Amino acid sequence: MNKARRNPFNIAAMHGALILYTLIALFPVFVIVINSFKSRKAIFREPLALPDADTFSMIGYQTVMKQGDFFLYFQNSMIVTVASLFFILLFGAMAAFALSEYRFKGNTLMGLYLALGIMIPIRIGTVAILDMMVATGLVNSLMALILVYTAQGLPLAVFILSEFMRQVSDDLKNAGRIDGLSEYTIFFRLVLPLVRPAMATVAVFNMIPIWNDLWFPLILAPAEETKTLTLGSQVFIGQFVTDWNAVLSALSMAILPVMVLYVIFSRQLIRGITSGAVK
Amino acid sequence: MTALTLSNVCKSFGKVDVLKNIDLTVEENEFVVFVGPSGCGKSTLLRVIAGLEDATSGTVEIDGQQVNDVPPAKRGIAMVFQSYALYPHLTVRGNMVLGLKQAGHPKDEIERRIAEASRMLSLEPYLDRRPAELSGGQRQRVAIGRAIVRNPKLFLFDEPLSNLDAALRLNTRVEIANLHRQLDASMIYVTHDQTEAMTLADKIVVLRDGRVEQIGSPMELYNDPANRFVAEFIGSPAMNFVPADMIGGNTGTFIGIRPEYAQLGQTGQLNGTVIHVEKLGADTNAMINIGTDKPFTVRAFGQHDVLPGAEVGISFDQAKVLSFGEDGKRL
Numbered sequence: 001m002n003k004a005r006r007n008p009f010n011i012a013a014m015h016g017a018l019i020l021y022t023l024i025a026l027f028p029v030f031v032i033v034i035n036s037f038k039s040r041k042a043i044f045r046e047p048l049a050l051p052d053a054d055t056f057s058m059i060g061y062q063t064v065m066k067q068g069d070f071f072l073y074f075q076n077s078m079i080v081t082v083a084s085l086f087f088i089l090l091f092g093a094m095a096a097f098a099l100s101e102y103r104f105k106g107n108t109l110m111g112l113y114l115a116l117g118i119m120i121p122i123r124i125g126t127v128a129i130l131d132m133m134v135a136t137g138l139v140n141s142l143m144a145l146i147l148v149y150t151a152q153g154l155p156l157a158v159f160i161l162s163e164f165m166r167q168v169s170d171d172l173k174n175a176g177r178i179d180g181l182s183e184y185t186i187f188f189r190l191v192l193p194l195v196r197p198a199m200a201t202v203a204v205f206n207m208i209p210i211w212n213d214l215w216f217p218l219i220l221a222p223a224e225e226t227k228t229l230t231l232g233s234q235v236f237i238g239q240f241v242t243d244w245n246a247v248l249s250a251l252s253m254a255i256l257p258v259m260v261l262y263v264i265f266s267r268q269l270i271r272g273i274t275s276g277a278v279k
Numbered sequence: 280m281t282a283l284t285l286s287n288v289c290k291s292f293g294k295v296d297v298l299k300n301i302d303l304t305v306e307e308n309e310f311v312v313f314v315g316p317s318g319c320g321k322s323t324l325l326r327v328i329a330g331l332e333d334a335t336s337g338t339v340e341i342d343g344q345q346v347n348d349v350p351p352a353k354r355g356i357a358m359v360f361q362s363y364a365l366y367p368h369l370t371v372r373g374n375m376v377l378g379l380k381q382a383g384h385p386k387d388e389i390e391r392r393i394a395e396a397s398r399m400l401s402l403e404p405y406l407d408r409r410p411a412e413l414s415g416g417q418r419q420r421v422a423i424g425r426a427i428v429r430n431p432k433l434f435l436f437d438e439p440l441s442n443l444d445a446a447l448r449l450n451t452r453v454e455i456a457n458l459h460r461q462l463d464a465s466m467i468y469v470t471h472d473q474t475e476a477m478t479l480a481d482k483i484v485v486l487r488d489g490r491v492e493q494i495g496s497p498m499e500l501y502n503d504p505a506n507r508f509v510a511e512f513i514g515s516p517a518m519n520f521v522p523a524d525m526i527g528g529n530t531g532t533f534i535g536i537r538p539e540y541a542q543l544g545q546t547g548q549l550n551g552t553v554i555h556v557e558k559l560g561a562d563t564n565a566m567i568n569i570g571t572d573k574p575f576t577v578r579a580f581g582q583h584d585v586l587p588g589a590e591v592g593i594s595f596d597q598a599k600v601l602s603f604g605e606d607g608k609r610l
C-alpha cells in the first residue's frame with residue numbers, strides 16, 4: 001500500500017467523507033422507518049423524534065395489512081422484478097455474446113441498433129405499447145409489465161455485457177471448441193461465469209427502477225389482482241386526505257426485498273465496477 | 280500416410296488477405312515448426328488447421344481425409360495455446376477430463392489416460408488444484424496434458440513457451456522434444472524463438488506476409504536459404520549482407536556472409552572500424568562499420584579483446600559466401 005493511503009489524516013478524511021455521504025443517503029430512509037412506527041399526531045408534531053412509549057403505534061402496519069391485498073401486491077412486484085431481471089440478463093447476455101463473438105454482416109449496425117434504446121426513453125412509446133397490449137389481450141396481466149421492462153432493460157444490458165464479453169480470452173473459447181463443447185455450453189459454462197460481475201451490475205441498475213415504477217403498472221396493469229406494490233400504496237394517498245401512517249409503513253416494507261436482492265448482487269457489483277478501473 | 284496436407288489454402292478477413300496459397304505436407308511423426316515475423320499469419324494458419332477458422336479457399340486434409348467441414352473436436356487434433364487457456368473453474372483433473380467426457384469415452388479409459396499423462400508431465404501432486412493455484416510452468420504443463428489425453432494424431436502448439444522464463448523454457452523445450460519421441464504423433468509448433476525452431480524441428484516452414492518463403496530442414500535453411508529473407512531470418516546473429524561490388528562482384532547484387540564464417544585480422548577483403556563488442560563468454564560478437572547501412576557482425580569463438588574504435592580487416596572463405604540478386608533471390 002502506498003504512503004498516502006496509510007497517512008492517518010488521509011484515512012480520517014476519507015472515512016469522514018464516506019460516513020457523511022452515508023448519513024445523507026440514509027437519512028430519508030431512516031425518517032421513513034421511524035415515522036412508520038409512530039402515531040399520526042407524533043409524525044406531524046416531531047417528525048425527527050424516535051418513537052417512544054407514548055408515540056409508538058403500529059396503526060400504519062395494521063391499516064396496510066387490512067387494506068387491500070398488500071401481500072398480493074408484494075408478490076406481483078416480486079414476480080415482475082425477478083422475471084424481468086431474468087429475461088434481461090438471459091437475452092442481454094445471449095445477444096451480447098453473439099455480437100462480441102461472431103463475425104457476420106451488419107454486426108456493428110446491429111450493435112448500434114440495440115444500443116439505440118439507451119438514448120430513447122421507452123415511455124415515449126407508451127401509447128403504442130398500450131395499443132399493442134390491448135390488441136394482444138395482455139392488458140392487466142403481469143406479462144405485459146415483464147415484457148415492457150425486459151425491453152426497457154435490454155439495450156444497456158447488451159451494451160455493457162458485450163463490452164465485458166469482448167475481454168474474455170478467445171483462446172479459452174477455442175480450447176472449449178477443440179474439447180467438443182457446443183456453443184451453448186461455451187456460453188453458459190465458460191463465458192457467463194467470467195462475466196458474472198458485469199451481470200450483477202446490470203441486475204442492480206435495472207432492479208430499482210423496475211421495482212419503483214409507477215407509470216407502466218398504472219397504465220398497463222391497474223386491475224386489483226395485478227397491482228404492484230408501488231401502485232397499491234397509492235390508495236393511501238388521497239386527493240384530500242393521505243393516510244401517512246399507512247404510506248410510511250408500506251414504503252418501509254417495500255424497501256426490504258430490494259435490500260435483500262441488493263445484498264445478493266452487491267459483492268459481485270463492486271467487483272464489476274472496480275474491475276473496469278483496475279484492468 | 281501424410282498427417283496433414285494443405286493445398287492452396289487462402290484465408291481473408293474481409294478485404295485483408297492473411298494467408299495466400301499455402302501448400303504444405305506434414306508426414307507422420309514429423310515435427311514441423313512455423314516461423315516468421317509477427318503478423319505473418321502463423322496463428323491464423325494454425326487456427327485454419329484446427330478448424331477454428333474456415334479457410335476461404337483450398338483444402339485441408341488430416342490423415343488422408345478432407346476436413347474442411349469437420350468441427351475442431353472431430354479432427355483428431357489437440358492445441359496448446361500461448362495463454363494456456365485453462366478452464367478457470369475446473370481443477371487440473373477437470374481440465375483434462377472435460378474433452379474426453381464430451382467425446383464419450385468410458386470411465387476407466389479416461390482414468391488410464393489421465394494417469395499416464397500426469398505421470399509423463401509430473402502433474403500428480405496438482406490434480407486437485409485449480410489453475411489459479413499453479414505457477415506459469417505448471418499451467419503450461421497442464422495445458423500440454425490436456426492435449427495429450429486427447430490422444431491426437433496431430434498436436435498444434437501456438438508459441439507455448441513464450442510466457443515462461445528462460446530456464447523453464449529450456450526445460451519445457453526438452454520435455455516437448457521427449458514427448459515427441461514418446462508419442463506416436465505429428466506436431467506443428469509456432470515460435471518466434473530461433474533456438475526452439477532449430478533444435479526441435481524436423482522441418483521448418485518460413486512464412487512472410489501469408490506466403491511460404493521456404494520449407495526445409497533446419498540445416499538446409501541455414502546452409503542453403505532460397506532468398507535473402509530466409510537467410511536473414513534463420514541464424515543469430517543474422518547474416519551480413521554486403522553489396523557485391525565492394526568485393527568486385529556485379530553491381531546491384533548482394534553477398535551474404537554468416538558472422539561465424541568471418542574472421543577479424545589486420546587486413547582482409549573488407550575493412551572498417553569496430554563500433555561495438557559483445558562478449559558472451561563462449562563467443563565474442565564484434566560489430567564493424569564498413570560503410571554500409573547496417574554494421575557487419577563478426578562472431579569469433581572464445582574470448583577476444585577487441586576494442587571499439589580499432590581499425591580492422593574482415594576476411595572470409597569465398598566458398599562460404601552466398602550471392603543474392605537484386606530481387607533478393609539466391610543466385
Ligand SMILES: Nc1ncnc2c1ncn2[C@@H]1O[C@H](COP(=O)(O)OP(=O)(O)OP(=O)(O)O)[C@@H](O)[C@H]1O
Pocket residue numbers: 292295297315316317318319320321322323324
Ligand atoms: N479476426 C481477425 N480479423 C481481422 N484480421 C485478423 C484477425 N485475426 C488475425 N488478423 C490479421 O491477420 C494477420 C495475421 O495474424 P496472426 O495472428 O496469424 O499473426 P501471427 O503470425 O500469429 O503473429 P504473432 O507472431 O504476433 O502471433 C495480422 O495482420 C492480423 O491483423
Ligand SMILES: [Mg+2]
Pocket residue numbers: 321322323437
Ligand atoms: Mg500468433
